[in-house]
Amino acid sequence: MTITVSQEPRAAEPARLSGLATRDISAWFGSHKVLERVSLTMAAGEVTALIGPSGCGKSTYLRILNRMHEMVRGAQLAGEVLLEGEDVYAHGRRPTEVRRRIGMVFQRPNPFPAMSIGDNVASGLKLAGIKVSKEYREHLIEESLRRAGLWNEVSSRLGTPGGALSGGQQQRLCIARSLAVEPEILLMDEPCSALDPTSTRRVEETIAELRGRLTIVIVTHNMQQAQRVSQSCAFFLATHDTPGRIVEAGPTEQLFTDPVDQRTADYVNGRF
Numbered sequence: 494m495t496i497t498v499s500q501e502p503r504a505a506e507p508a509r510l511s512g513l514a515t516r517d518i519s520a521w522f523g524s525h526k527v528l529e530r531v532s533l534t535m536a537a538g539e540v541t542a543l544i545g546p547s548g549c550g551k552s553t554y555l556r557i558l559n560r561m562h563e564m565v566r567g568a569q570l571a572g573e574v575l576l577e578g579e580d581v582y583a584h585g586r587r588p589t590e591v592r593r594r595i596g597m598v599f600q601r602p603n604p605f606p607a608m609s610i611g612d613n614v615a616s617g618l619k620l621a622g623i624k625v626s627k628e629y630r631e632h633l634i635e636e637s638l639r640r641a642g643l644w645n646e647v648s649s650r651l652g653t654p655g656g657a658l659s660g661g662q663q664q665r666l667c668i669a670r671s672l673a674v675e676p677e678i679l680l681m682d683e684p685c686s687a688l689d690p691t692s693t694r695r696v697e698e699t700i701a702e703l704r705g706r707l708t709i710v711i712v713t714h715n716m717q718q719a720q721r722v723s724q725s726c727a728f729f730l731a732t733h734d735t736p737g738r739i740v741e742a743g744p745t746e747q748l749f750t751d752p753v754d755q756r757t758a759d760y761v762n763g764r765f
């Protein structure tokens with residue numbers, strides 16, 4: 494009997510698999526309170542979907558998780574964000590270190606359009622101040638593109654500009670760029686909203702591949718997508734006079750088939 498040992502190059506493994514949690518997160522823009530005491534645990538290696546109507550604070554919550562919120566003028570915050578149990582807002586902790594460990598992909602694909610595909614993937618390394626050998630840089634570019642499900646489509650043209658790719662490919666390029674710095678957490682804010690159904694399916698396949706290798710938090714308005722990609726789900730809601738809160742959180746299956754709160758049932762069934 495022969496035992497075949499895979500000769501595949503080792504993937505760019507994240508430093509470790511980490512969980513994320515928030516405790517009593519409240520947020521304001523000036524005097525406008527937009528989130529109220531949001532507590533949620535996002536389990537290591539799982540995909541957690543954040544759902545809820547527009548304006549209920551989902552994007553704000555994501556930006557709080559990786560310290561992008563503080564870059565917004567007038568933004569304030571109370572509460573704790575725990576990455577592997579340690580507060581990312583602890584005194585003396587550098588926001589850039591937090592943002593390397595907790596990456597973000599946005600609704601609109603935003604590669605550097607004139608920069609080559611390869612350099613786009615590697616660009617995060619420079620921003621994060623990570624110096625690697627030329628060989629390891631190339632390895633990271635290839636592995637990140639493989640992970641993002643884009644390698645086969647671009648391997649022969651890594652030198653062409655990122656802006657030459659289709660919208661769906663650009664989004665997977667952005668995912669590859671996030672993966673290149675080997676984050677433990679990947680935040681995705683409506684990553685498929687600007688994509689056609691085929692590109693959406695490719696991104697969902699990528700998310701399924703990444704599951705278990707890193708922790709993913711995805712905001713989506715697509716209820717089928719939430720059910721396809723996530724294991725846990727949190728339903729956010731704001732009203733005209735109350736800030737965004739979590740109405741209900743739990744296993745995705747339960748939220749969709751046996752929700753505790755009537756508002757959850759109404760939302761997931763498209764009644765508002």
Ligand code: ADP
Pocket residue numbers: 522527545546547548549550551552553554565
């Ligand atoms: P969602 O992503 O669920 O649609 P957001 O987090 O974008 O919700 O917005 C939540 C609330 O915060 C909204 O009332 C929105 O108008 C407000 N908001 C978001 N970003 C800013 C900002 N930069 N300045 C002021 N208000 C903002």
Ligand code: MG
Pocket residue numbers: 551552553682
């Ligand atoms: Mg949003």
